[in-house]
Amino acid sequence: MHTHHGDVIAAAPAGHAPAPAGRCPFRLDPSGTDIQGEAARVRAGGPATRIELPEGVPAWAVADPAVITRLLTSPDVSKDAAQHWPAWIDGEVGPDWSMALWVSIRSMFTAYGPAHTRLRKLVSGAFTAHRTKALAPVVTRIAEELLDEIEALPAGEPVDLRARYAGPLPARVICELFGVPLASRDRLCTLFDALFSTATPAEEVRVHAGELYGILHGLVALKRETPGDDLTSALIAIQRGQLASGEPDPLEDQELLDTLVHFLSAGYETTINLIDHATHALLTHPDQLELIRTGKAEWSDAIEETLRWEPAAANLMLRYAVEDIDLGDVVVPKGDALVMSVAGAGRDEGLHGPDADRFDLTRPTRRDHLAFGHGVHHCLGAPLARMEGVTALSALFARFPGLTLAVPSSSLRPVKSFISNGHQELPVLRHGGHGHA
Template identity: 40%
Template sequence: MTDVVDLRQYGEGFRADPHPVYAELRRRGPVHRVMLPAPDEYETWLIVGHEEARAALADPRLSKDPEKLGSSRFEGDPVGKHMLACDPPQHTRLRTLVSRAFTPRRVEAMRPRIQEITDELLDRMLPAGRADLVEALSYPLPIAVICELLGVPDGDRADFRAMSGNAVAPATDADRQKAAEAFGTYLTELIADKRAAGPGDDLLSELVEVAGDDGDRLSDRELIGMAFVLLLAGHETTVNLITSGVHALLTHPDQLALLREDMGLLEGAVEETLRYEGPVETATFRFAAEPLEVAGVPFARGDQVMIGLAAANRDPGRHLDPNRFDIRRVSTGHLAFGHGIHFCLGAPLARLEARIAIGSLLRRAPRLALDGPPGEWLPGMLVRGLRSLPVRW
């Protein structure tokens, strides 16, 4: 009988800093049966080794589609099935269609607007001398960018924040379900408005119109699922990347000094943040579509599997002295954005926003420092980020 590691036994310490627990698990082996902490509290497999995690992320035997195992999870789901919950050929079709609209050129074209929004936020923030970085910069920048990109009206953004927070880091399953219902209703109405308005410059309007070479188009249900993924993944991860990047720099003054001396290290600082304290703690669930083994551990058909991105990114077998934050490190090979066919579509946008936000903040606030302890870490094991970060300058 497989021993089960009860992650609940570590209490709030695991939520605040899971890395010592992951290190302990890695020393015992790369794969473990675990009991998840609240709000989930059920058993699953957890992969914590880098080599095993990278292989699992690209293993077609680990399915993202629970319907392959007879699940009716998406029946009546207000958001419906989306790209993070399907396999080829369905995933290939959806990703191909969205990639026709969400191009690298579109992301790069947003650079001036991202800088403009950042400057506007800093203009409002800096005269006060102190602020909660999440409220003043880390949250409003990505939400403004993704909402402008997708064509979400300005007046809807406050409601959107409440929905998204409960979707990715809910306190209870009931909160998660309420968020899904609210998202489903909102996105149904938004897509209907886009269809009625006809062709537009925003990404969602283009997704309504985009067609494959064979004339294939996204259905309304697929559009809802696509918009849900793009809105959530397009801002929640970036909020936490910016906040964690600033937090890491302020708690490692030697690295902050290096960056201030040479802002050419900014790209390395963002990549090291992704490795050291990335915004996604574990990848979304996979299911064993057939019996298989990972590092000699047998998975039965139907077993649920979590891939620990944060755990893998601090594996000493992949990164030398992994618990050291080093902006000069060659961080290539980290798994913060996943690997394989589900590699994060929005990675270039997240990197661009983080570089602009952190670089602009450091240039305009040369005496930036922590202004007290940070807020609590978000609950659950999906996203990794701080609720608040008090800073002064």
């Protein structure tokens, strides 16, 4: 791994506007200790701020929602490192990089142009609105089962809501959706937690990734033998149909596996953080919870405002400049890496007003967030995540209307990541801590 190229972004590339004085690159904290502080710093840096990723890899961070929207709809921005990131192509950044998994993956999530169109069409054929809608009763059942388990715990003792509810709910839903056997589910979620942690050492990441692909190889083999009514079987059926009909560019085995990695990880990791942050926001803003209870706001408002205020993924990784990108005050040179600061965009005062830092369910711009991305890579699973969030919140507060935090909010520890944005634990007391579960 060559880390000397961290110096590259400290000097203005030839022929490009120099960065404003005093704007040296700052390294995103792999432990995610100050997500919003870093987001504010990116916002203050103008249309694009120079940053360093782990091990000195240079990039630009963008937090202005209008600039992000423009970039995510521009053909001058790619997610395909193999085509458009010279540092990756030339081996300056290699497979030993701690974030290499998210760069090397070959699926619609990293594809560019016609390749992306082909893969997204295939996958969206399996991930239909009908399938999402059919999951609604499943989500409700899982939520109630988890709440039954919490209710059966000893009264008066703190319950870690992330471990007991926010985590297991999307884990069970996404595993049910993809037909993952019960025996593999807990291990899969543990692996995803480790892979989303930007503080995990590169060697550990490689070991975890190897085990993850081993589990998914087994899942694909199982579904080829005994297909079911699940997304893995649907993707395999699409692949088989293509091969049988001799269609050009059938879904390759690696693309199939990488698609599973991305869907399973995104469906789990982002939804656990959404439920975690939404619950925390409502418990620390009782006036906002009261708006829902009195019919002045809806659970969906809480979900949208949470996605704006504390998005489940703080930063969208990684994109690359296909050509020089002129952003007015600064030019992002062709081949440079880009990070979209969704957390930064969510609190942009130009869009959300001077009180953008405040959690407000009645905010007119609460739906104007970029938590699910934008443009051709907009999240296919957004309707499912929203439905899970609304179901989880409404069931939780109906069952335990007196729910409170068991510790001061300031003592909660963030997940060790600058991508995944959540708490390591969310200890709560049921019924205001009176122990009447």
